[in-house]
Amino acid sequence: MSEADGGMQTLDLGVVGNGSFAALIDARARVVWGCLPAFDGDPAFCALLSPREHPGGDFAIELEDFERAEQAYIPNTAVLRTVLHDSRGGSVEILDFAPRWRQNARFYRPVSLVRRITPLAGAPRIRVLVRPLAEWGARVPETTWGSNHVRWLLPQMTLRLTTDAPLRFVRDGLPFVLNHRMHLVLGPDEPLARSIDGYVEEAVNRTLDYWREWVRYLSIPLEWQEAVIRSAITLKLCQYEDSGAIIAAMTTSIPEAPGSSRNWDYRYCWLRDAGFVVRVLNRLGATRSMEQFLHYIFNIATHDGSLQPLYGIAFEKELTEEDVASLAGYRGVAPVRRGNLAWLQKQHDVYGSVVLATTQLFFDQRLVDPGDIGTFARLEPLGERAFALHDVPDAGLWEFRGRAEVHTYTAAMCWAACDRLARVAAKLGLAERSAYWRERAERVREKTLERAWREDAGHFSASFESTYLDASLLLLADIGLLPADDPRYVATVEAIGRELRRGEGLFRYVAPDDFGVPETSFTICMFWYIDALAAIGRQEDARQLFERILARRNHLGLLSEDMAFEDGEAWGNFPQAYSHVGLIMAAMRLSRPWTEAL
The missing domain is CATH 2.70.98 (Beta-galactosidase; Chain A, domain 5)
Known part of the structure; x- marks a missing residue:
C-alpha cells in the first residue's frame, strides 16, 4: 500500500x-x-x-x-x-x-x-x-x-x-x-x-x-518444501543471465532500521556470497544457474591477481556512489544511494570466497566446462594474495568504513583459499603444488586460531585486535577451519547466543560502528546461528528456532536483509538473495531424511 x-x-x-x-x-x-x-x-x-x-x-x-x-x-x-x-x-x-x-x-x-x-x-x-x-x-x-x-x-x-x-x-x-x-x-x-x-x-x-x-528437478529436503522452493525460485530471479551474476538484492536504499542512514545499493554482485551461493545451487541441483554464476566469478577472478568486494552485473568495476535527491526514500528515510562505495574497500576475505566457489569446477562432473590444470594455474595468484593478506587489516565482511582490523573471518577465508587450492592440486595429481598450498594453509590456520582466541573470555573474537563477538564466527566450522565439536567453537557459539541474540533475532555485532549501534537482526545471521546450533548437537533448539523464523517471512514467503527484533518487521534491501540461501541451507541440514517418509 x-x-x-x-x-x-x-x-x-x-x-x-x-x-x-x-x-x-x-x-x-x-x-x-x-x-x-x-x-x-x-x-x-x-x-x-x-x-x-x-x-x-x-x-x-x-x-x-x-x-x-x-x-x-x-x-x-x-x-x-x-x-x-x-x-x-x-x-x-x-x-x-x-x-x-x-x-x-x-x-x-x-x-x-x-x-x-x-x-x-x-x-x-x-x-x-x-x-x-x-x-x-x-x-x-x-x-x-x-x-x-x-x-x-x-x-x-x-x-x-x-x-x-x-x-x-x-x-x-x-x-x-x-x-x-x-x-x-x-x-x-x-x-x-x-x-x-x-x-x-x-x-x-x-x-x-x-x-x-x-x-521438478530441484533436490529438496523432506520438510519445509514450500519454503525451500520459494527461496530457490527467488534466488533464480536474482540472477542476471546475460552474465550469470547473482545480485545481493533488487533494491537500493531500503534502510536497515527505522530512521537509519544505513541505506545501501545492493543491485550488484558481492563476491563474498559466492562460495555459499554456489554450494546451495549445487545442493539444489540447479546446475545451469550454478555454472552460469561460476563463469561470471571466474571471468572476474582471473583477470589479474587482485579482487574487489563487488562488481556490477556486467563486470563493471567502478560503482561510484552518489545520493539521489529526486527520491525521498522508503518511508521518507533518506538518503537514496546509487552505486556502492564498497567497491573501493579492501576486504581480503573475497579471495577465499572466490576460490571456495571455483573449487566446484574441479569436483563436479556434471559441469560442461570443468576445471583443469590451466584453470588451476589461473587461480593460484588468488591464493598468493590470500596468503599475503591474511594478517593485514581490512574493512571486513561488514564493510566498516571508518576502521580496519585483522578480522578473524577474513583470516579464516584466506586459509580457505590456501586449503582448497591444496585439495584441487591433489585432485589434479600435482603433488608438489598440493604440498605447497597445504603448508601455507596450516600456517594461516595456526595463526588464526591462536590470535583470535580469547582465553579470558572463553571464545573467539571478531578480530585479532579486539575482544568483541560477531556473527561471522559462526562460520568457522562450516568452512572447515576447525571441527564443530571443538570446545572452542562450541563455546563461541554459546557466547554468541548469549551476547548477540535477542529473542528470535541476532545482531551481526553489538559494538558501535561508523553509523552507531546496529538496531535490527541481520537475517542471514539467524540462519548461521541455527546451522551452528545443529552442528554442535542442539538439533531440537535449531528446529524450533527455524520454524519461528519461517513464520516471519512475508505473506509470499520472501525475506529481506534485516528484521526488527520486537515484531519481525522486514527492513533492508529486498528480496535478499543471501537470506534465502541461508534458509535453504538450514532446511537441508535440519530436515528429516526422505527415508522416513518412504
Whole structure:
C-alpha cells in the first residue's frame, strides 16, 4: 500500500522476473519497483522510494470501493495472483508474470511484464495507472500513443504498453467497468504481431510450464518444501543471465532500521556470497544457474591477481556512489544511494570466497566446462594474495568504513583459499603444488586460531585486535577451519547466543560502528546461528528456532536483509538473495531424511 492510499509502505511485496529484469509488486497488485532495462538500470517504477516532485513511478490496477485483497504465487512458479474485492461484491483477478520459456534452443526472456485482468464477480470498476518516471524519478518521460499502445521514452529504452483495454482510459487513468478479461503487455518498443489475448494465454501457460519443470528437478529436503522452493525460485530471479551474476538484492536504499542512514545499493554482485551461493545451487541441483554464476566469478577472478568486494552485473568495476535527491526514500528515510562505495574497500576475505566457489569446477562432473590444470594455474595468484593478506587489516565482511582490523573471518577465508587450492592440486595429481598450498594453509590456520582466541573470555573474537563477538564466527566450522565439536567453537557459539541474540533475532555485532549501534537482526545471521546450533548437537533448539523464523517471512514467503527484533518487521534491501540461501541451507541440514517418509 502506498502513502498516497493512506497507508504505510511495507516490504509485503512479491517479485516477478525472468533473468533479464524483475519487478516488485505490492499486496494490491501495484508495481512499485522495477529497474529498466536490467537490475542496475534506471528505476522507471520507483514508487517504493517516494518520488519527490512527480506523482507515479508505479503501475497500478485500482479497484473502486476497494475492501480487501488476497495474494499468492501459483505453486512452484514465479507467477503472482492477486484478487481484489470491492465493498459491493465485485472482485478482480490480476495475474502478473515475466515471460520465460525455452525457444529456438535458448530462453525467451524479454524485458517484459505481462498483466492479465479477469473479472470474477459483480461489476467491478477499475482504473489502470501506468506512470513510469525517468532519471530516478526526476522527470516525467515523453509519451506517444497509437491505436492499441502507449510509449514512454526512457533514458535506456523506449517502453511500450500494448493492450486490449480501452486505450484512452488507460492513457488518461480513467475508471471503467471491467466486464471481460483484458490484457496488458509492457516491454520493449516492438509491435505485437498477433492477437494480444492469444499471446498472453500462450505466454502464461508456457511460463507456468517452465517454472514447474524447473522446480521438478530441484533436490529438496523432506520438510519445509514450500519454503525451500520459494527461496530457490527467488534466488533464480536474482540472477542476471546475460552474465550469470547473482545480485545481493533488487533494491537500493531500503534502510536497515527505522530512521537509519544505513541505506545501501545492493543491485550488484558481492563476491563474498559466492562460495555459499554456489554450494546451495549445487545442493539444489540447479546446475545451469550454478555454472552460469561460476563463469561470471571466474571471468572476474582471473583477470589479474587482485579482487574487489563487488562488481556490477556486467563486470563493471567502478560503482561510484552518489545520493539521489529526486527520491525521498522508503518511508521518507533518506538518503537514496546509487552505486556502492564498497567497491573501493579492501576486504581480503573475497579471495577465499572466490576460490571456495571455483573449487566446484574441479569436483563436479556434471559441469560442461570443468576445471583443469590451466584453470588451476589461473587461480593460484588468488591464493598468493590470500596468503599475503591474511594478517593485514581490512574493512571486513561488514564493510566498516571508518576502521580496519585483522578480522578473524577474513583470516579464516584466506586459509580457505590456501586449503582448497591444496585439495584441487591433489585432485589434479600435482603433488608438489598440493604440498605447497597445504603448508601455507596450516600456517594461516595456526595463526588464526591462536590470535583470535580469547582465553579470558572463553571464545573467539571478531578480530585479532579486539575482544568483541560477531556473527561471522559462526562460520568457522562450516568452512572447515576447525571441527564443530571443538570446545572452542562450541563455546563461541554459546557466547554468541548469549551476547548477540535477542529473542528470535541476532545482531551481526553489538559494538558501535561508523553509523552507531546496529538496531535490527541481520537475517542471514539467524540462519548461521541455527546451522551452528545443529552442528554442535542442539538439533531440537535449531528446529524450533527455524520454524519461528519461517513464520516471519512475508505473506509470499520472501525475506529481506534485516528484521526488527520486537515484531519481525522486514527492513533492508529486498528480496535478499543471501537470506534465502541461508534458509535453504538450514532446511537441508535440519530436515528429516526422505527415508522416513518412504
